[in-house]
Amino acid sequence: DSGVTQTPKHLITATGQRVTLRCSPRSGDLSVYWYQQSLDQGLQFLIQYYNGEERAKGNILERFSAQQFPDLHSELNLSSLELGDSALYFCASGPLTGTDTQYFGPGTRLTVL
Amino acid sequence: GENVEQHPSTLSVQEGDSAVIKCTYSDSASNYFPWYKQELGKRPQLIIDIRSNVGEKKDQRIAVTLNKTAKHFSLHITETQPEDSAVYFCAASRPGDSSYKLIFGSGTRLLVRP
Numbered sequence: 001d002s003g004v005t006q007t008p009k010h011l012i013t014a015t016g017q018r019v020t021l022r023c024s025p026r027s028g029d030l031s032v033y034w035y036q037q038s039l040d041q042g043l044q045f046l047i048q049y050y051n052g053e054e055r056a057k058g059n060i061l062e063r064f065s066a067q068q069f070p071d072l073h074s075e076l077n078l079s080s081l082e083l084g085d086s087a088l089y090f091c092a093s094g095p096l097t098g099t100d101t102q103y104f105g106p107g108t109r110l111t112v113l
Numbered sequence: 114g115e116n117v118e119q120h121p122s123t124l125s126v127q128e129g130d131s132a133v134i135k136c137t138y139s140d141s142a143s144n145y146f147p148w149y150k151q152e153l154g155k156r157p158q159l160i161i162d163i164r165s166n167v168g169e170k171k172d173q174r175i176a177v178t179l180n181k182t183a184k185h186f187s188l189h190i191t192e193t194q195p196e197d198s199a200v201y202f203c204a205a206s207r208p209g210d211s212s213y214k215l216i217f218g219s220g221t222r223l224l225v226r227p
Contacts, residue, residue, distance in 0.1 A: 103159065
């Protein structure tokens with residue numbers, strides 16, 4: 001158990017819908033990273049928040065957005081869902097400052113039908 | 114842009130043999146290189162990492178080597194066991210403004226035959 005929690009574990013929805021994935025980092029970690037894992041794209045960095053602020057952006061679609069709340073949990077919002085958005089979505093959290101080790105949560109498996 | 118290439122994509126070894134997985138990175142500013150093991154349907158689990166001020170690191174049957182000049186790093190697993198069967202990912206990151214996003218290789222599926 002990495003100490004990072006994600007909900008829900010599974011999500012099945014239809015095209016065009018909107019979903020929200022939730023992540024709680026390890027106690028004391030200020031950074032939350034979101035990654036997408038699909039069969040053909042491997043693990044892709046989406047976005048990072050540090051202490052409530054966006055710090056880095058990867059190949060995140062405009063239909064996707066994220067935020068980090070004062071209690072440091074983060075939510076990834078996916079809208080206008082397409083079949084190709086079906087994937088495993090992981091969040092990872094990192095220690096306070098100056099280090100780079102990341103621990104992954106159990107992931108949310110999103111299936112878009 | 115940032116890129117990490119990983120080889121081979123699949124690797125099959127006999128139990129007790131060694132396994133080696135190699136990665137090459139493009140960003141010369143990268144200074145942190147973790148390796149993750151992922152079992153089917155589960156989260157990537159950090160198994161070992163190395164920073165650019167070190168050339169080699171070992172943890173029991175697992176070792177990682179780094180060649181900064183050539184910009185490549187490798188994972189070595191000795192005395193492989195069936196429970197080592199999984200997908201292994203290498204990654205690289207560079208220091209940023211409180212950002213240490215990981216750029217992952219494409220993964221190696223390791224099968225250890227009993």
